[in-house]
Amino acid sequence: MAFVFRWTGMTTFLATETRVQFHEWLAIGTGSLVQAALLVFVWVLDPSLLSLTVIGAMVYSVFLIGQRVLNEAAYIRIDHKLNELYHASPMSPESYFLGMSIGILVAYTPPLVVLFAILEFLHPMSLAATGMLVLALLCVWAFSSSLGYYISTLFKDMKTIWPYSSLLTNLFGIVPPVFFPLSVLTARFPLAWVPALLVPTSSATALVEAVAGMQALTPVQFLLAAGSLAFLAASMLLFGIYWARRTARES
Amino acid sequence: MTEEALRAVDVRKTYHTRGAPAVDALRGVSLALRKGERVSLLGRNGAGKTTFLRIASTLLVPTSGTVEVFGLDAVGHPEQVRPLVAVVPQEGKPFFHLTPREQVYAYLRARGVDRETAKARVEEALEQMGIQEVADRLSITLSGGQKQRAMVATVIATEAPLLFLDEPTIGMDPFARRGVWESLRRLTAKGCTILLTTHYLDEAEALSERLYVVEGGRVLVEGTADAIKQQVGGTLKVSIPNGSGLEEELSSFGKIVTDGGTVYVITGPERINEIMGLAMRDRLAATVGPVTLEEAFLQIVGRSIDQDEG
Numbered sequence: 001m002a003f004v005f006r007w008t009g010m011t012t013f014l015a016t017e018t019r020v021q022f023h024e025w026l027a028i029g030t031g032s033l034v035q036a037a038l039l040v041f042v043w044v045l046d047p048s049l050l051s052l053t054v055i056g057a058m059v060y061s062v063f064l065i066g067q068r069v070l071n072e073a074a075y076i077r078i079d080h081k082l083n084e085l086y087h088a089s090p091m092s093p094e095s096y097f098l099g100m101s102i103g104i105l106v107a108y109t110p111p112l113v114v115l116f117a118i119l120e121f122l123h124p125m126s127l128a129a130t131g132m133l134v135l136a137l138l139c140v141w142a143f144s145s146s147l148g149y150y151i152s153t154l155f156k157d158m159k160t161i162w163p164y165s166s167l168l169t170n171l172f173g174i175v176p177p178v179f180f181p182l183s184v185l186t187a188r189f190p191l192a193w194v195p196a197l198l199v200p201t202s203s204a205t206a207l208v209e210a211v212a213g214m215q216a217l218t219p220v221q222f223l224l225a226a227g228s229l230a231f232l233a234a235s236m237l238l239f240g241i242y243w244a245r246r247t248a249r250e251s
Numbered sequence: 252m253t254e255e256a257l258r259a260v261d262v263r264k265t266y267h268t269r270g271a272p273a274v275d276a277l278r279g280v281s282l283a284l285r286k287g288e289r290v291s292l293l294g295r296n297g298a299g300k301t302t303f304l305r306i307a308s309t310l311l312v313p314t315s316g317t318v319e320v321f322g323l324d325a326v327g328h329p330e331q332v333r334p335l336v337a338v339v340p341q342e343g344k345p346f347f348h349l350t351p352r353e354q355v356y357a358y359l360r361a362r363g364v365d366r367e368t369a370k371a372r373v374e375e376a377l378e379q380m381g382i383q384e385v386a387d388r389l390s391i392t393l394s395g396g397q398k399q400r401a402m403v404a405t406v407i408a409t410e411a412p413l414l415f416l417d418e419p420t421i422g423m424d425p426f427a428r429r430g431v432w433e434s435l436r437r438l439t440a441k442g443c444t445i446l447l448t449t450h451y452l453d454e455a456e457a458l459s460e461r462l463y464v465v466e467g468g469r470v471l472v473e474g475t476a477d478a479i480k481q482q483v484g485g486t487l488k489v490s491i492p493n494g495s496g497l498e499e500e501l502s503s504f505g506k507i508v509t510d511g512g513t514v515y516v517i518t519g520p521e522r523i524n525e526i527m528g529l530a531m532r533d534r535l536a537a538t539v540g541p542v543t544l545e546e547a548f549l550q551i552v553g554r555s556i557d558q559d560e561g
Contacts, residue, residue: 012361084310088337088338
């Protein structure tokens with residue numbers, strides 16, 4: 001019975017969090033500036049890579065949602081103590097964690113829609129490619145949100161948290177092949193595809209690009225990317241739920 | 252359900268922090284609240300009040316001891332207890348980007364209260380807290396006292412059977428504080444039970460049917476405000492100027508406390524005439540007044556600190 005999910009209060013908390021996030025419309029807008037800047041650079045330097053970069057921008061944007069979960073969960077715990085209000089209530093800890101994570105995802109969907117429209121303009125997506133895109137983005141969201149929520153519970157001061165947020169963003173969004181094709185990496189380091197496809201952001205990017213016909217993956221590479229992405233997303237999400245339950249009560 | 256809302260037995264909590272010595276925040280706290288009671292925990296900063304409140308409200312695991320809420324095990328099965336409790340956290344703040352009306356409503360809905368009931372309770376709670384006029388302003392624009400009232404409104408609107416309020420009136424003006432007191436009295440009249448902490452001893456006395464004085468993680472005394480005042484030797488105090496040379500003679504009438512230029516004799520009403528007679532004999536100005544809860548608190552806690560240091 002230890003892992004029976006309880007969803008009491010999740011939709012209400014999701015709506016609350018979405019509403020709170022929409023008040024920070026400027027953050028939603030400025031949260032896309034890095035991606036937009038990179039698109040401009042690529043458009044100037046090598047327009048043929050633009051559609052690949054748009055997919056990377058979408059994956060990066062979804063990964064950033066996890067970092068917003070990190071900041072929001074830490075902020076309402078450390079500054080507002082609202083976690084205590086909600087944890088000492090019938091609302092389950094998993095509803096608190098998932099309500100917050102989905103609420104932030106909903107609030108940050110508009111920039112994704114804009115990026116998708118640009119992608120459709122540059123490279124019309126098949127139904128299969130669109131399905132893969134949605135699935136891959138959901139996996140990245142599950143991984144990133146769970147990781148963000150976990151890290152948010154480790155510190156007692158907001159200032160301590162900020163460097164970790166920045167580190168994770170660069171580690172998962174900039175270093176691996178998210179904004180650039182995997183082939184650029186393997187041309188110099190032939191075996192680099194193995195670690196690259198074990199990272200959820202770059203495996204998500206590679207899968208979407210492969211299904212959309214922008215980049216070729218061997219069957220082994222495809223299986224590795226899909227397997228690692230699915231495994232990391234599912235295991236991190238389950239861990240996030242477990243951790244939310246565990247930290248609903250301090251020990 | 253049992254007639255007891257809360258029963259805690261020998262609750263202990265030791266905090267272990269890497270690189271620092273372990274801290275015994277609670278060293279065997281036992282207490283009980285009957286249904287419908289309003290009880291205050293009093294104590295200095297760091298006495299263990301908040302730690303106890305967080306354990307009893309399922310937010311913190313004790314190192315040992317048992318806590319039952321309406322007969323349910325709050326330590327072993329917190330999920331069973333949580334629907335029965337609500338908490339105003341110490342220094343809690345509402346969502347800055349929600350209005351008080353939205354905040355209270357959203358919280359009630361998250362607790363599973365149906366729409367119509369939630370709407371009615373929101374209006375009632377906002378009215379009781381006196382924040383209807385600012386109910387549609389974003390909380391970020393409210394004063395500190397108004398934000399605190401929004402937090403209290405959020406919790407009292409739940410009408411949960413057991414409420415834990417950690418310094419609920421901090422930052423409020425005297426009118427707002429009295430509004431909170433009145434709301435809490437109404438809630439207990441409806442059958443809710445309330446355990447609160449406060450540093451305002453007038454508030455504790457006006458509001459609580461019983462008090463627990465906590466110091467160093469232990470309960471020092473428990474009882475009504477009058478019973479606690481009795482613990483320091485009497486309910487009245489006679490003030491006489493210091494240096495009168497009567498200290499030794501006065502000590503036979505009660506406990507002597509010297510504070511600056513004044514000597515206080517803490518005693519019962521039956522000895523007042525004798526003390527006043529003595530003062531008149533020596534032509535000394537003497538005044539009689541009640542021992543306040545604050546004075547009793549200072550005496551009791553001060554005595555405990557002296558014993559610990561001794």
